[in-house]
Amino acid sequence: MTTPLFWIYFPEARPVFANQEVYMRHNDAERRTLEDIFWKRMFSSYVRKETNVYDRVISEYKSGLDALLESERVKNGYIYLGT
Numbered sequence: 001m002t003t004p005l006f007w008i009y010f011p012e013a014r015p016v017f018a019n020q021e022v023y024m025r026h027n028d029a030e031r032r033t034l035e036d037i038f039w040k041r042m043f044s045s046y047v048r049k050e051t052n053v054y055d056r057v058i059s060e061y062k063s064g065l066d067a068l069l070e071s072e073r074v075k076n077g078y079i080y081l082g083t
Contacts, residue, residue: 010038047071 010017017034024030037043048071049057062070 045075047074050074 016033020034022032022034022037022075024032046068048060058067058070058074
């Protein structure tokens with residue numbers, strides 16, 4: 001199992017992200033910031049863990065395709081809460 005290098009609390013990092021421009025490889029006419037990338041969800045990710053009573057990561061109680069589906073279920077729940 002891999003261990004994350006660090007966690008970033010988005011509300012605290014948001015001012016820094018808002019001021020950091022990023023280069024768009026296929027469209028140099030459009031300016032974006034890291035904040036734009038996060039808010040528009042222009043990145044890929046997967047959920048390893050959510051807060052739970054047992055403090056377990058998903059891979060400890062699901063495996064293979066079931067772990068991927070559980071990760072998507074958690075992610076979709078967070079997206080729903082964010083709208």
